[in-house]
Amino acid sequence: MTLNVNSSKQFSDCQLSVNNILGQKEFSSDVNLNIGANKLSIDVANLSSGIYFISLQNGKNVVTTKFVKE
Numbered sequence: 203m204t205l206n207v208n209s210s211k212q213f214s215d216c217q218l219s220v221n222n223i224l225g226q227k228e229f230s231s232d233v234n235l236n237i238g239a240n241k242l243s244i245d246v247a248n249l250s251s252g253i254y255f256i257s258l259q260n261g262k263n264v265v266t267t268k269f270v271k272e
Contacts, residue, residue, distance in 0.1 A: 203269075205242040205256060209235040216260045218242060223253045233258075246271055 205218075213235040220229040228249055233242055244256070249271050257266045 203244045203246045205244055207235060207240045207242060207258065209237060209240060211235075212237050213260045216258055218244070219257050219259075220244060220246070220249075221255045221257065223255075228254065235260075 216233050216235055218229075218231045218233045219227055221227050229244065229246075246254075251271055253268060253270055255266050255268055257264055259265075
């Protein structure tokens with residue numbers, strides 16, 4: 203799965219995480235964002251079918267989105 207992130211600033215040491223519906227962390231990775239379009243690859247092949255939340259955090263700033271794996 204590819205996550206497209208547009209950023210107006212450059213950020214280093216961001217935390218990308220995937221949590222299941224119970225809030226349990228299934229995947230995490232440190233990522234850097236460049237100004238403009240960023241494509242982040244997330245391997246979801248080993249995840250069971252269900253609802254997940256992807257969070258991208260830099261310090262106090264957090265962006266979260268939901269996705270469903272079928």
